[in-house]
Each structure stands twice: as C-alpha cells, then as structure tokens.
Amino acid sequence: MKVNNSLPLEYSTEENSLKILGFWIFLGAEIMLFATLFTSYFTLVNRTGDGLTGAEIFEITPVLVETILLLTSSFTIGLGIHAMRLGNKKAMMTFFSITLLLGAGFLGFEVFEFVHYIHEGLTLQTSAFSAILLTTLGTHGLHVTVGFFWGLFILLQIKKRGLTPETANKSFIFSLYWHFLDVVWIFIFSFIYLKGMM
Template sequence: MKIDHSLPLEYGTDQNQLNILGFWIFLGAEIMLFGTLFASYFTLVDRTGSGPSGAEIFEITPVLIETIVLLTSSFVIGLGVHAMRIGRTKAMITFYAITLLLGLTFLGVEIYEFMHYVHIGAGLQVSAFTAILLTTLGTHGAHVTFGLVWGFFIILQVRKHGITPETANKSFIFSLYWHFLDVVWIFIFSFVYLKGMM
C-alpha cells in the first residue's frame, strides 16, 4: 500500500482519504437526521396535551453537568488526535480513554434525567411534546452509547497495532463523530433546554 508521507497519517493512503470524505458525507446525512428531529421538536413543543411543558420539567443541574462533561470530552479527544499526529501512542490511548469515561458520565447523568422525567409523569407516552423531547434526546444518547462501544474497539486496536495508517484513520474518523455529537448537543442545550426554561 502506498503511503503519502506529506500528509498526516490518517490521510496517508487513497482508501483513507475516501473513508474520511465518506464519513463527512455521512455526517451531512446525520445533520439532516437531527435537523428533522429539531424541526419536529419545534412543531410539537407546545403541543403538551394533558402532560407537562418543558419549563415544568427541565432542571438546570443535570443539564449543566452533561454539557460540561461532553464539551470537555470533545476537547480531550482533540488532544488525543494531536497525540496521535506526533506519534505518542500511550498519550493518545489515555486521552481517548478519558474521552470515553467522560462520555460514560454524560450517559449516566442522561439516564438519571430520563428516569426523573418518567418519575414525575413526563414519560414517552404522555404527550406529543414528551415523545419528541425524549426521542430527540434519546437519539443523541443512542449515538453517544454507540460511540462508547466504537471508541472502546478503536482503543483496543491502537493498543494492539500501534498508530498505523489504518488505526490512525479510524481514530480520526471517530473523533469527527465525537465532535459532531458535541455540536448536536450544543443545539439541544440552546434550543431545547435554555429556550424551554426561559
């Protein structure tokens, strides 16, 4: 396999470049997916039926924890990619592991949040608003969960094979995915929670 050393390792082979472009296009599709969820959310946000509205159920503390944890994880995976580019395998694995731990924390708090909603009578089946709220948050949460497993697999592969064009490519693509989830969360934080609490 030809490796072009003028480029970062993750772009080094033809297939690697195809993979990265393909993943960007996939993220374009993901934007449409979340865009549709947001559009539906804005349509249904006031249609609470006999259930509660957002202002009645949102709590700032867990949301702030989730936000800080997830934004930090996005920064840490950036450090991980930097470590990968300068060839520091150990540092890279450490940063990726911290990223996943932060992601796991996020997920834990989100699960607590969901249980809280169900507990106070804002479960999935209560109204159109609760359905779209939990579906939008849940779709993001499912992406994070998927990312945790995927990221764990990538750490195992980097440990086994070191930083090769293949593992570097996978790790870089995973970082794109992780940053994307962060971007989606910023929209959720602003337009679901903050707007809902105002």
C-alpha cells in the same frame, strides 16, 4: 498500498482519504436526521396536553453537568488526535480513555434524567411534546452510546496494532463523529433546554 509520508497519518493513503470523505458524507445524512428531529420538536413543543411543559420539568444542574462533560470530552479527543499526529501512542490512548470516561459520565446523567422524567409522569405517551423530547434526547444518547463502544474498540486496536495508517484513520473518523455529537448537544442545550426553561 502507497503511503504518502508528507500527509498526516490518517490521510496518508488514498483509501484513507476516501474513507474520511465518505464519513463526511455520512455526517451530512446525520445532520438531516437531527434537523428533522429539531423541526419536529419545534412544531410539537407547545402540544403538551395535560402533561408537563419544559419549564416545569427541566432542571439546569444536570443539564449543565452533561454539557460540561460532553464539551470537555470534545477537548480531550482533540488532544488525543494531536498526540496521535505526534506519534505518541500512550498520550493518545490516555486522552481517548478520558474522552470515553467523560462520555460514560454524560450517559449516566442522561439515564438519571430520563428516570426523573418518567417518575414525574413524562413518557412517550404523555403528549406530543414529551414524545418528541424523549425521542430527540434518546436519539442523541443512542449515538453517544454507539460512540462509546466504537471508541473502546479503537483503543483495543491501537493497543494491539499500534499507530498505523489504518488505526489512525479509524481514530480520526471517530473523532469527527464525537465532535459532531458535541455540536448536536450544543443545539439541544440551547434550543431545547435553555429555551424550554424560559
């Protein structure tokens, strides 16, 4: 394996560069998945039947907390990648750990939110609106859950193997995934929650 020391560690081999390119292509497919969910949501948002509407069910406080947690986690993972590029393993692991704690906090609030919706009578069977809302939020939440465990495994690998071209590549790809989830959340926050509260 030929290592190019003039490039950042995560790009330092041809295989690493190809893996990053492949992941960008994968993210393109993920964009299509969420675009389909958003399109379905905008089509079904007013089909509430006898069920609750967004204006009746959405509460700003938990949504703001979720947003702050997730956007802060995007900042900390950026600091983690910066520390990785400086070769500071301890700082990188610290920032990645903070990122995962913030992600876990986000998931905790989302579970609370789902329990609240169900308690208020908003389930997959209530209406077309409730079905697509819970499906969209649940799909994003599932992605964050996968990201949480993925990040844990990366931390364990870095602890065991250190910062190598392989672990740096995995960490960078994970950071792309995490940033992507944050961008999706901005759309959820803006076009589902804020618009729904109006």
